[in-house]
Amino acid sequence: MSTNITDLRDGIAAQPVGRAREATIIPLALIAREHVLLVGPPGTGKSQLCRSAASLIDGARFCERLLSPTTAPEAIWGPVSISALRQDRYEHVTAGYAADAHILYLDEVGRASPAILDTMLHLLGPERQALVGTEQVKSPLVAAIGSANAWPEDAAMLDRWTLRATVQYLTAGQRRQLLAFVTPTPKPIVTLADLEAAHTATRGISWTAAALATLDEILNDLDEAGIAVSDRRLRTSDKIARAAALLRGGTDVESIDLEALQWVLWSVPDQAPMAAQKVVTRANPVGAKLDAMLSEVDELVRKAVDAATRVDAMTKIDAVLKEAKVFATSNPSQRTAKAVKFIEREHSRLQLTIAGLSPEKIEALMAA
Numbered sequence: 463m464s465t466n467i468t469d470l471r472d473g474i475a476a477q478p479v480g481r482a483r484e485a486t487i488i489p490l491a492l493i494a495r496e497h498v499l500l501v502g503p504p505g506t507g508k509s510q511l512c513r514s515a516a517s518l519i520d521g522a523r524f525c526e527r528l529l530s531p532t533t534a535p536e537a538i539w540g541p542v543s544i545s546a547l548r549q550d551r552y553e554h555v556t557a558g559y560a561a562d563a564h565i566l567y568l569d570e571v572g573r574a575s576p577a578i579l580d581t582m583l584h585l586l587g588p589e590r591q592a593l594v595g596t597e598q599v600k601s602p603l604v605a606a607i608g609s610a611n612a613w614p615e616d617a618a619m620l621d622r623w624t625l626r627a628t629v630q631y632l633t634a635g636q637r638r639q640l641l642a643f644v645t646p647t648p649k650p651i652v653t654l655a656d657l658e659a660a661h662t663a664t665r666g667i668s669w670t671a672a673a674l675a676t677l678d679e680i681l682n683d684l685d686e687a688g689i690a691v692s693d694r695r696l697r698t699s700d701k702i703a704r705a706a707a708l709l710r711g712g713t714d715v716e717s718i719d720l721e722a723l724q725w726v727l728w729s730v731p732d733q734a735p736m737a738a739q740k741v742v743t744r745a746n747p748v749g750a751k752l753d754a755m756l757s758e759v760d761e762l763v764r765k766a767v768d769a770a771t772r773v774d775a776m777t778k779i780d781a782v783l784k785e786a787k788v789f790a791t792s793n794p795s796q797r798t799a800k801a802v803k804f805i806e807r808e809h810s811r812l813q814l815t816i817a818g819l820s821p822e823k824i825e826a827l828m829a830a
Contacts, residue, residue: 466652467493467660467709473518473651474511486709487625488515490722491605493660493705496698497586497622499571499608501731502629508609509569510645511629515607516565519657520650522604525563529574538578539594552595561585561592561599564654566606571623572614579619586622604657613731624698625725628734664704669715673703676717676744680727683740689733699723720745748793752801755782755789759805763812772816779809 467489475485484500488511491498500508516524527538536542540559542552556562560582574582585592590601606623614620677699684691706719723745724738742750759779766775783805790798807828814824 466656468711469651470515470518471709473648474515484511484627484629486722487627487725488512488607489709490702490705491607491625492519492657493664493708494624494698494701495604495661496624496701497606497608498625498627498725499610499614499620499623500627500629501610501613503631504611506629506631508629509567512567512569512607512609514648516567517648518651519565520653522564522654523558523562523602524565524567525558525560526567526569527560528569529571529578531573531575533574533578535578535581539581539592542595553597554594556594556599561594561601561603564602564604566603568606568608569610571608571610571619572612572616573610579616583618583622604654617730620731621692621694621729624695624702625722626728626731626734627725660705660708664701664708667704667707667713667715669703670717673715673717673720676720677703680720680723680741680744683744684727684737687736687740689728689737689740691727692729695726695729699726702726717744718746718749721749748795749797751789752786752798755786756801756804758782759808763808766812766815769816772812776809776812776816779805779812783809 471489540554540556546553703715706722707715724741728737762775766772
């Protein structure tokens, strides 16, 4: 695998603060030639992520559109060709518009009119074509990236997005980083040929017996939880798992690569949290444990707003820190080491706050 593909992931992560997870999801979509939808409240950097990803691909034609109930079809597919009308043909000039793009970014995907959504379903399908005017237009689309403040209500449109993830506001520690962050100027890292080569390489990746067994366990767990997995999503999961293995630098799909299926194996948004918990617990139990500890610490920090709650939070974080150190000893890795370091920093920051130091002094000490 070209190192450019992992560079792409790192390049996306370098654009905003605290979006390492999303920086992995987007390359997965690009490698697998599938689509990704990011949903979250306004101001969480979704648009920046999408634009940054496109700007890192050299030679890619990029089209961005904000959708609304009043968005005209011409804004998506291009203006009607006057010269064609003179010859009694109803055609659009598609150059520079959605059907001409390698990377398509659609903002507020659920708000488009039914007419646009119906045509968009075909463009986002495996055929990569759309009925534009009276002509079936074949698109060079590699991947579409969508964003929205709420999940699309149309089930068919929601299903077109293979990878679907929520984007939340930054944690307390990340918010402090954001204040001092200077967004780097994006420069192309990969080419369309790199993405095509990566996609082709995934076809040569096989599944290990352990990964297949883990997938069976995941599917059984989802069945027991009442989360049905469609045939289409199961087939697409194969492409995403192979892309995850390639992005990891592996030659086979391992159980840990199935962690990416947390964004695939559910049908309705209410199922997403449970599906993610089932998938990650089976695919990456160490990661699931670390995520649970980090989430607990973040929640404690958020609720520590006065003297009493800060003392209580510090006591509980101290207990989590001890547990994390023991866990890291038996499961040594870069990820466990980073988790311990993060918890230590939050514990120290809270301790200094209780001691009465100003936020500026605390940040100076933490940066030293």
